Amino acid sequence: MVMKKALKKKIGQKAVAKAKMAGQGLMKKDKKAGAKKRVLRKKAKPAIKKNKATVKKTNPKGTVKKRMSPRMAKGLTAKALKALSGKYVYYFGDGKADGNGKMKELLGGKGAGLAEMTNAGVPVPPGFTITTEVCTLFYENNMSIPRTIEEEIMTNLKRVEKSTGFKFGDSTDPLLVSVRSGAKFSMPGMMDTVLNLGLNDGTVEGLAKKTNNERFALDSYRRFISMFGNVVMGIDKSDFEEIIEKEKGKYRLKFDTELSSENFRNIINEAKHLIKKKAGEEFPQDPIAQLQRARDAVFKSWNNPRAITYRRLNDIPSGLGTAVNIQTMVFGNMGNNSATGVGFTRDPSTGAKKFYGEYLINAQGEDVVAGTRTPNHISELSKEMPRVYKQLVDITSKLEKHYRDVQDFEFTIQDGKLYMLQTRTGKRTAFAAVKIAVDMVKEKLITEQEALFRTDPEQLNQLLHRNIDPAAKSVIIAKGLAASPGAASGMVVFNADDAVRFAEDGKQVILVRHETNPDDIHGMNAANGILTSRGGMTSHAAVVARGMGKCCVAGCEEIKVYYSEKNFIVGEYIVKEGDTITLNGSTGEVMLGEVATIEPELSGEFAIFMSWADKYRRLKIRTNADIPRDAEQAMKFGAEGIGLCRTEHMFFAEDRLPLVREMILAENEQKRSEALDKLLPFQKKDFKGLFEVMRGYPVTIRTIDPPLHEFLPNREDLMVEIAEMKARKDETELIKEKQKLLNRVQELHEFNPMLGHRGCRLGITYPEITEMQARAIFEAACEVAKTGKPVVPEIMIPLVGMVSELRNQKEIIIRVAEEVMKEYKIKIKYLIGTMIEIPRGALTADEIAKEAEFFSFGTNDLTQMTFGYSRDDAAKFLKHYLEQGILAKDPFITLDQIGVGQLVKMGTEKGRSIRKDLKVGICGEHGGDPASIEFCNRLGFNYVSCSPFRVPIARLAAAQATLGSSDYTSK
């Protein structure tokens, strides 16, 4: 009901829009024409009335009128008016089509493609397309087609018969057709299809004779019956499958291929009985009735639940409707003069410019796919059928030129005659995509801008990491989130210390944890790859692994990790410490044993391709890097600055953690300051390294962010340890010592550390920490600057929700900066800005911009708080949400533009309303996500910042965002 209303409403609007267009036309043309229009409109009225009557006739149940509101009635009438005069069926065949490739809205993607091919002189089995408007009319007209359109369909069916020489329902030369959906936007597998339509008890015998293959004809018939029975008559597929199983059981057959013609005859009879019993009517023998009912079923399938869900998830308007394509069936299995095959115009793996494909003589398309017979290489065809081969090469290379991209085509040779069944843009590897794009620019087939749209930025990932050898065999035991791309093999270890120990022994290790935390950094660093059973795409493990460019599979909930037993269990497998596994971080797969991997190769084409991306993008690309090594890597990948340096990551190094703990456990400010003084030289050294690597590019340094308890020993471990000590009656002094530590840990313990005492809240309550960090930054900057190298520090205050917080921290930093620069007798330009990562920060960005010289959107935390999702915990329900379609996309991967995006937009606009030249960037994980980059570009950001290995992806995405896809793609 809702659907119907929506459709009708849409039509009503269309009528209004047309009226408006008419009105505009009136102004341009002379008044006479206007007068004419009015007359026309007057005339139309009786026509409408008449049409109403027509509708009634074609709708004998007469329910339409009752259900219609006045407005709806108006909509239908306007539509019905067009039914008298409009064109609703588009023929294609014999080198000429009524439609063309641009008419996707009216003919659907498939229909437009068939028309385009036909017009291009490609031999396509003839047929016709019933337009999407008919779908609308169908829903409006109580699920039936106005008689005038039925007539139009019959006329076109006659043309098909004439073209093919076959006849619908003829028992000698029967015309068989396929009935397929085809909407404006591809909705693969969502709607229904009926093949071999036209078969009945009579025509099946004709087909048997014609193909000289009774078994094939009967098999086709029983397939048609079950397809029709399922799609049109609503009977479960499994009911039909059961019949086959029974038949096989009766004759003790194991495979379908063993079924004889006799068996098929039995199956056909049983299937007809089933239909009679379940649907209460006979399977229809009349091909015309078959056609009408299949067509209506396809229209109905536009609104089946999975199609509705698909449209909702893909933002496809539900008012578009689907077209229906009715096309002659052709058979590649009509003898040795027939064949069927598939191919590509270039090699989809390497991108090499050579004709590529496979075929089988006397076979059906299915046989090529099923792998029951080994197909021949396409070059063989030049020997077997030289004329057809030449024609195929001609056609497909013409198609490539026509569509200006690699074509993936299907063909059938029926009785020596070549038919193209489909051509579409060919899928290819990232490697091939880059090569083909660069080649095609050289061939002057496409422009540089178009070339940049020939590969999905995400795909570049394949080129940057070591990957699983596609040829290798493997046993996949579990699948988690593809958290950080690449592939890695190694022996399993269950804690960071073991990882370090075994790695030092020269072992390749895979670190397996429930989840990781900053305590594990040294182990992650030592490991080849990381596997966690919990956490999402932005969990600690995932973020850190991506930063390190290290392979990671996260949130692999199937595996149950037992630290105490040092093993994990998944299904029937128990994997123990020392066992070897392989991770594929690009797919999330976990495999047993060592699986072969291949090296990435950044070819010359890759460099050319990336230079075009740089030429066309507007956004700057920075990187998130905490240590010089990562920064160096990012520079190699083309980074133009550091957008986020997390200073606390430096605190976890082995030589620093004791000092950090000393600082935290200090009983008063005095002792805390002493500990901080000891930390200062370390921080300074780190910053000097970064300034040097970045060679004058801006370095954004964030002051300390995580809560202090992250640096202390684990609370539960301590509790357990003390309990054990007590139970064992250990020495009281030792217990007291531990208890004292636990007490401090307890004091710092938080229920929700994410929303706790962290970020600038730390810097405000312990100003001496900010002071130390500011001093380290400026001493480092001054020392590097003194050597003549340029330095551009940008100091960033995290977790600001109120301008007063920023003001407090800014005062400290400016004071220290002035002091240090005076000491060093040098002036350095620097900026002080803030992260916008708390909803309140975005909401009050105008206030905050009074103090902030730049904004960097921390969209990880902003997403967490705007959705109320803890990224460490959300995996549990997010998976379910994505499966159920409650969420279309994981908001930690692609920025939620509707919700979180509002805050980003608001923050940017409010900030710039106060400070026109406010520098705005993003440093959350979204900074490396193409869709989110497009959004940032649209909002006028200055830069995005992402992990080093995503820099090339971001460069391409930024170029695509600047160019705007609509101008350079045919989508």
Next chain:
Amino acid sequence: MVMKKALKKKIGQKAVAKAKMAGQGLMKKDKKAGAKKRVLRKKAKPAIKKNKATVKKTNPKGTVKKRMSPRMAKGLTAKALKALSGKYVYYFGDGKADGNGKMKELLGGKGAGLAEMTNAGVPVPPGFTITTEVCTLFYENNMSIPRTIEEEIMTNLKRVEKSTGFKFGDSTDPLLVSVRSGAKFSMPGMMDTVLNLGLNDGTVEGLAKKTNNERFALDSYRRFISMFGNVVMGIDKSDFEEIIEKEKGKYRLKFDTELSSENFRNIINEAKHLIKKKAGEEFPQDPIAQLQRARDAVFKSWNNPRAITYRRLNDIPSGLGTAVNIQTMVFGNMGNNSATGVGFTRDPSTGAKKFYGEYLINAQGEDVVAGTRTPNHISELSKEMPRVYKQLVDITSKLEKHYRDVQDFEFTIQDGKLYMLQTRTGKRTAFAAVKIAVDMVKEKLITEQEALFRTDPEQLNQLLHRNIDPAAKSVIIAKGLAASPGAASGMVVFNADDAVRFAEDGKQVILVRHETNPDDIHGMNAANGILTSRGGMTSHAAVVARGMGKCCVAGCEEIKVYYSEKNFIVGEYIVKEGDTITLNGSTGEVMLGEVATIEPELSGEFAIFMSWADKYRRLKIRTNADIPRDAEQAMKFGAEGIGLCRTEHMFFAEDRLPLVREMILAENEQKRSEALDKLLPFQKKDFKGLFEVMRGYPVTIRTIDPPLHEFLPNREDLMVEIAEMKARKDETELIKEKQKLLNRVQELHEFNPMLGHRGCRLGITYPEITEMQARAIFEAACEVAKTGKPVVPEIMIPLVGMVSELRNQKEIIIRVAEEVMKEYKIKIKYLIGTMIEIPRGALTADEIAKEAEFFSFGTNDLTQMTFGYSRDDAAKFLKHYLEQGILAKDPFITLDQIGVGQLVKMGTEKGRSIRKDLKVGICGEHGGDPASIEFCNRLGFNYVSCSPFRVPIARLAAAQATLGSSDYTSK
């Protein structure tokens, strides 16, 4: 510098505003007048030029011009023009004042009050007010006063001399004055004051003779010197105090009262030396110089740091400036014909209409306050000075009528003559406030509407709870947050089970915890009061205690609780289990032993008063209640529905928790459903109880909200237990059993439960839970409805961030509702709505309103997520933030209108843009906070919901919000 600019800008704007006003006047008057105006404006130009010259003269340093931008110069000039013609000093005295009570902006609150009293014929010591405009001019004019104004001041000083017969600087009859600040808005204690000005080496002797009290005169002089030295010359107060201490040490004196005239002479000499040494100049003997410098110091104090902070926190514009009041000093210690006292026109404790006060013969105001002498009851004065007494009664009752409120006055009788020094609105207890308001309406002194503004809603709290007897003595050992009002005594216990056990033995208990969680509910219920060492105003303990109407002191960080030792330590005290303490939940105080308390008494006046509130309010008031007993209590307090019933609170009852755990630990849906089936009858019974109590008022029931692990045993406890069992080598089977439970607890464990798997996320992943709850609600509703009683269920889905979540849950509920109503053969009207408590929910409220029939803002969680504050953890830094002024108010107590409020506004507007009649309410803790209620009223909410004991407060706050304070208060 910033300050100056702001001021100048303001003046510029003022000029514009005036020009506009002139323009408007023009339109009303005839054209002639307009012409006249234009002429006037033309004339003004040369005057401006002339004035510039004047300014230069009065500012010999000539720095003003240099610093001025063209715009600033214009501002100053316009101002300076007025300096030639305007009035800057307002005299009051002898029954006539230049100003009046309405001129607060120009004369400040104090100045306007003195003028008003003088005009009303009240004997006020004569004096004059230098206007706030002079303050502006002072800052503009390089911290000095234009000469013309200096002259105006001298003229007024002469009038004072004439009126009093004393002379400034005269050594026989010296005029002494006070110099006090006084801004438009009261800023108590923020700015400076100088008393006894006019004293010097000569006049002090005159005063000694005149008062016949050399000691008094010398004491006054030394006080003046140190006050002047501190306020005007910037010397530390402690330096002056040190001199006194030294003098006392020298003569081995213990109290100031033991100091003789001789001592004071020594002190005076030392103080003068100190000034010479520290300020580099002599203490000024010239009274005119004293006056000028004290006046300038008061102007400067407008911009001292504490005044700036105070203004920022109280939203007082910094451009207003302060006035300076110079007033004759009078002395009540000039002999037995002199006296001083304070009083109230009605009893401020009980509200009884009787003259109330105290006085001392031959004394200073200080003496009354200091308590060194016991003052007499005011009625004694009628015997001692009948004439003066009569005059006092006359004046004060006139003042009460004039100001239409109870007056708190100070008076001095100098040599038989009565002077009123101050009168202001009298502070009073809540009890008195209500009684006085009702009485005054009866007396036709004020209207009902005005009466409603005569008590702060928050104050009503005092009337609703048992309270500490103000007469009782107590030892306060700590102070936490006043989390839930009332008072309670009892023996200390440290866990919920002990609380129940001792309570069952007839003991009064106080439950002391680090924090509470849902596991503790039975203990909280058994306890008289709750004390926690952590957590804020909206921590679990605070929220639940308020809901129960039970006294609670939360976040008392001073106390260190040791569960294992069953004691807590605070300062020098160790309080053990069984020790008695008393809590004052209205102040946050923790006291040793049992302290006497008094019963609340809801007088007849209270009922009348509340009926007026109901008459004038627009907002409905609902309550947050989970069980019939609380709902009943709320109904008694006037609730009009339940705005929030937390269904999970019912799960913690002893007879249900095992079933809830069975449900959670179920290995599959089947077993979970079985457990749910067992829970159903309990939930149904609870809902029936609520529907019955609420007698047809709406009952908003929220589906399950907390994460499931809240219902399971504590994770750390289990870990410790298992460690102990292992260390003790307990039976393996037992350990395995425990380990299995721990494994499930671990699976459910979350890092940030606040942002975890809770709210509708549970209902979506476990639809059978929602189903059971829906069934319980509708079966209960149907069964109550069958008995003929009206039921109005409103089902509320928590934690909705996306409309798809609500849609999912709504479908389940509608389906179950239809089923149940069919079973019972009855139709019940119900609504399905959602909480808006996630930022994304507010941001996409237009989408959500398509499905939601009502919104209830959950501002607790919304505040947590918008600020990124965990309410269980924030106490640590929030305290610091509030102290440092980084936060003006605790956002968990008063809704942050600037940040969170934007989301509330946006949510309401977006929601109603889709559904015009959308019912909107609030059920966070803010629903009981008057300032937040005002905000909700402004946004057009339908209702607020608060804990039962806040219902009367909300009723009054809602009435005040509807009426609008500006119309009914003199503020």
